[in-house]
Amino acid sequence: MRRFPGFHWIIILLCFFPLFIRLYLLHFNPDPRVISQAKSQYWARITVSTTRGTVEDTNGIPLALSSPAISFFIDPAVWDPANAKLLKPYVSNERYARLQTKLPGRYFSVARKVDTKKAEEIIALKIPGLFYIKETNRVYPQGQTLSHVLGFCDIDEKGLAGLELSWDHLLYSPPQSRIFAKDASGNIVDISPGDGLGASSETGVLRLTIDSRFQHIVEKRVADAFGKHKAEWAAAIMVDPLSGEIQAMCSMPDFDPNRRETFAQQEALLNNAIGRVYEPGSTFKPVIAGIALSNGITNARERFDCKGKIRIADVVIHDITSHGKLDFPGLLIESCNVGMASIGNRMDPHLTYSSLKQWGFGSPLGVGLPGEEVGLLNPPDQWRGSVPANIAIGQGLGVTPLQMTMALSAVINGGHVMKPYIVREALSSDGKIVYKGNPEKLFTVLSDKTSEYLKGVLEQVVTKGTGRTAFLGNPRVGGKTGTAQVAQGGVYLKKTYVSSFVGFWPVERPRHLLFVAIGHPRGGEYLGGRVAAPVFRKILEDVLKINS
CATH class of the missing domain: 3.90.1310.10 (Penicillin-binding protein 2a (Domain 2))
Structure with missing residues (x-):
């Protein structure tokens, strides 16, 4: 094999030396034209x-x-x-x-x-x-x-x-x-x-399942009441009581999801309809009535002496006024605390507790929305003194508006606690249904007969009782008022209430149940029949215009 002489290599290196020098200069001192061209190749x-x-x-x-x-x-x-x-x-x-x-x-x-x-x-x-x-x-x-x-x-x-x-x-x-x-x-x-x-x-x-027409009506009327009464919060839920299908849901204060700056207002981000825990007051009485009737603790013919106050253990439970002698329907029609407390005091705590669990209290209902609270329902071994009586009038436990909505639906739908659902169906990108919401019974808590009876009593609450401000005439409407004093640190605050009303129509076969709660109204009015029931009526009137 021939090998190049040494001087040949020297000649080759001399030939490439200028190229090496040029590459060095381009790297450490580039031409401005090269820089400009490189920048253009973005x-x-x-x-x-x-x-x-x-x-x-x-x-x-x-x-x-x-x-x-x-x-x-x-x-x-x-x-x-x-x-x-x-x-x-x-x-x-x-x-x-x-x-x-x-x-x-x-x-x-x-x-x-x-x-x-x-x-x-x-x-x-x-x-x-x-x-x-x-x-x-x-x-x-x-x-x-x-x-x-x-x-x-x-x-x-x-x-x-x-x-x-x-x-x-x-x-x-x-x-x-x-x-x-x-x-x-x-x-x-x-x-x-x-x-x-x-x-x-x-x-x-x-x-x-939301109907935008109903949603706009509910939000408008609740927002008006929220502002009028200078309330701290408000919530409303409209549901088909037979299926559990949510037709409208609103919470005040609200926010605009198009404006990110509103997200900083934490109180506005809370969905009070599912995340607000409060003591329900008298809207809870139909639930206790249903449990008491179903278990033979009272009956439709029993009469009660409602003198305006009753002492149970170390607590005196009051009514706004004395109602005199009332039969069982009268307890709900006049929203008598004394009569309902006496029934609650006769009920076995373990029976009441297990029944309330079946009614959906103390547990999530699974509506499919983040932030759903379970409420507060203490175990029966903590029900000492006046606790059973207090629970019978909607005190001493915590509920959410959603729990109340579904429980009152069970009162008038034949006794079935329905699972609430808000998604009708989910479709994949190719149009295939990958999820479908369907009515689902969680528990049956009343017989048809008891449910039908209570439905009639609740109609009388509207026609001649505390819910008269919700009366319309046609369609037939039933409902229940609630005025719950707010507890804080184990003490009930003066002049601080949650005013609520739950109503349904038509009585013959209810297809709409609407729950309205106005939290901490200020300015004088605070009774559920004067604050929340009129909101229900206005919403009902607006919905009827659409349906007609």
């Missing part, structure tokens, strides 16, 4: 949100959907901080301060998901080094309507509250990592494989 990998599934009411009206949005960013390599002043009206103070400085890297987010009008204004400025990409933004077309039920998402459309959270597995599609580059004209283009921001194949449609 590319970046950016994570963008994809289309989230839609939420609809029972009639197909959109309640939550994703709409096109524009996000802006800069390439710091070509960004002139002097142009920051042009963006000041459109960005946060923190972002504005950063834009006035020399930033590292090739990508800096300026504003995410800007609405169309503002985005068009920014684009029209034609600021060098500022670019935009298309994303999607979660919007709630009906504003604050049903805000607690729907919940909200984060900036990347990940569910954080309400149905958006509990059904995130169906509605959410993870953000996509996309690659963007400049074309020959300096425009930013998506060069990623696939179809970019098209609808994700992973998301579906959630169709609710």
Whole structure:
């Protein structure tokens, strides 16, 4: 094998030496033209949100959907901080301060998901080094309507509250990592494989049992009462008592899921319909009446001497006024504490406790919404002294508006505690039903005969008792008032109440049951018959106009 002489290698190295020198200079002292050309070859990998599934009411009206949005960013390599002043009206103070400085890297987010009008204004400025990409933004077309039920998402459309959270597995599609580059004209283009921001194949449609027509009515009337009485909170639930299907649900104060700044108001984020625990007062009496009748502790013919007060153990239980001699229906019609307390005091604590558990108290009902509270129902071995009597008049235990709604539904629907449900069906992206809500009986707590009897008594509460302000005439309406003094630290507060009313119609075969609670009303009126019952009547009148 021939070998090159040594001087041949020297000649080869001399030939390549100028090239080595040129590469060295380009690396440590590049030509400005090369820098300019490199900057023009911009590319970046950016994570963008994809289309989230839609939420609809029972009639197909959109309640939550994703709409096109524009996000802006800069390439710091070509960004002139002097142009920051042009963006000041459109960005946060923190972002504005950063834009006035020399930033590292090739990508800096300026504003995410800007609405169309503002985005068009920014684009029209034609600021060098500022670019935009298309994303999607979660919007709630009906504003604050049903805000607690729907919940909200984060900036990347990940569910954080309400149905958006509990059904995130169906509605959410993870953000996509996309690659963007400049074309020959300096425009930013998506060069990623696939179809970019098209609808994700992973998301579906959630169709609710909520009827937007009823929802708007309930929210309007409850909001009016909430403001009129300067209340701390309010809640209302409309349900089909035969199926457990929730037709409307509202909570006050509320918030606008389209405005993230309202999320800081923690008291507004609580869904009082499922998360507020309070002592129910007299709306609880039909439940105790049902248990007492079913177990032979009293009967429809028993008479009670309601003198206005009764001492049980170390407590004196009062009525607003003396009712004199009352039969059993009269206890509910006049909402007599003395008579109901005497019945409660005769009931075995273990029987009452086990019965109340079957009625849905002290346990979650499984409505499928985050934040559902179980209430407070102490075990019977803690029921000493006047506790059984207090529970019979709705004191000494904690319930939620949802628990009261479903319990009172059982009183008038034949005695069945129905599982409440708010999702009618869930559809996958290809339209297949992957979930369907159906009526489900949790327990049967009354006979048909007892339920029918109590339904008639509750109609008399409206026609001639404490619920007369809910009377309409046609359709026939039944209901029960409640005025519960608020306890704090083991002491009942003066002039602090929860005013409530539960009503149903038509009496012959109820298809709507509406529970209304106004928490801590101020300004004089506090009785359930004067604060909550009129709200029920106004809602009923409005609903009848729709149904007609």
